[in-house]
Amino acid sequence: MSATSAGTGGVQTRLVRRVRPPRLSFTAREAIAGYLFISPWLVGFLVLVGGSMAISLGVSLMRTDLLTDFTFVGMDNFVQLAGDKLIQKALVNTAYYSFTMVPLGTILALITALLLNQNIKCQGIFRSLYYVPSIVSGIAVSMLWLWLYNPRVGLLNSLLGQIGIQGPKWIYSDVWAMPSMIIMGLWTTGGSMLIFLSGLQSIPTALYESAEIDGANAWHRFWHITIPMLTPTILFSLIMRMIGSWQVFTQAYVMTEGGPNNATLTMVLYLYRKAFQQFHFGYAAAMAWLLFGIILVLTLLMFKSSPLWVFYESEVERVGSAKRVLKRES
């Protein structure tokens, strides 16, 4: 363009300039670039999340094998859900797993984090040993624990045998199958331990020092500084655990196939069976919505309850000034 304008003189140059679209402002260019940068996620969100949810709703109102049969049945699937004995069993089992696993896992993670936050020798090695089980989650863990739970020669009953206790049948017993899954889950708790460790390290030491000057003992410091300062981390851990625990699948599928006597039939395992073994995709989609509803309600409950017990640092200022007021009065 510059070559031609240079050849034909100034008038044409001005003309060319005039037809060129107005240069976009920096803000506009930034906005366009912004949308372009987030476009992978945006497209994925619209198609894989939004589109999928719409299709999922549609599928949940049908009787379908996803190949040829797409019969509209209205709310039939949901009505059937309400009367399904197995889904009740799956709901109870998953709730049992979730409501035990979530608090126990959080407490164990907190305790191990407190232990490994102490000034001890070989701290790094201990942290690694506690953490490593959590990176191998999935099928290998299930294989390993399947063997550990062997009633005759597994590790657990061998250990119990050493001290003269006849161990239970673990995953092969109606009563012990679910606790077995929970114990196994507790073993892979290292991830949240690390979250708590970083939470502990972000508590300003000044808080402890001033508390000590005020004569607070170790217990007071733990209960009135450590725990309140960790509540945001506890909330995060509880929510992530809760969402994950309602989707428990691999352990139940690999170790017990839902048995014995459906004692470990979980929601997602049942969903998987309905969809990918019996090809009742409509019914499975309805189950997915039920699961989503449960997780959504529980998450919202946790968030709503958080102002009652979660302490945010932004409130420190307010507390600080309240303390000053108290001091002045006393």
Next chain:
Amino acid sequence: MRMSVPVSANANSRIASRLSKQIDRVRTHPAILLERFGRLVLYVVVIFGAIVFSLPFFWMIRTSIMPGWQIYLIPPQWIPDELHLENWVEFWTMFPFPTFFQNTLFYVAARTLAVTLSSSLVAYGFARLRFPGRGLLFMLCLSTMMLPAQVTLIPQYLIFSRLGWIDTYNPLVVPGLFGIAFHIFLLRQYYMSIPLEMDDSAKIDGCGFLGIYWRIILPMSLPALGVVAVMNITFAWNDFFNPLIYLNNMVRYPISLGLMLMKGEGQALDMQLLMAATTASLMPLFALFFLAQRYFIQGIVVTGVKG
């Protein structure tokens, strides 16, 4: 030096004995004893915990090098008295494990590359560029973390089967190209901590947005990218559910399905072989952990849960 030597020695010894008495008194003071006792208990508890957390691995490795008849002994043989490495040779030939490892490596590499690249692009947009609706869109992005995968599972299966993608790795890798909400969040947190002046000086030098992303942000956020990469590697390595749903043909199985296949042999299966295979499947992850330990540990720090 003014004092004469003998007097000083005398005084010194007197001071020393008084000191040592004082030290003894301090040593045997109840508070100090309690403190020392507390530390002893702490070590006992920490070491006990470490044993509990590592015992399953010990049991796994122990079983993998024992002859079949020995693992069923009662009372158990805790430490194998001879090394039976032939278990390790046997499971390789029982099923096409080299193929399984290859498939897993491909899945891990493709998925990690896809997610890390796409998530970092999206995170840059959310962290550095101003556009209408940014806050709302980011909230939407975060809220997808709460959506259980099962809700989108069946429609996605429908879409991918219509595309003829069943029994290929496409359904496992392609969704990663759209970014993962948690990793977008994580990278965005990190990008926000890079000073804005870096962008400004690059802009003055005539760098476009893509240039800033590629030349400034990416090189400066290698620790965060490492964290995301490590998370994806462990996810894909352990992934069982997605391969289970989308892959049918044994030659395309990753190790996770290979292990399941092996377990499917039922009662006839030799446990020492399954444990050898399980150990082998974990070796690369352990190696990764010891090589890239700081990325595993840092992940949490970078995340900055309180955000």
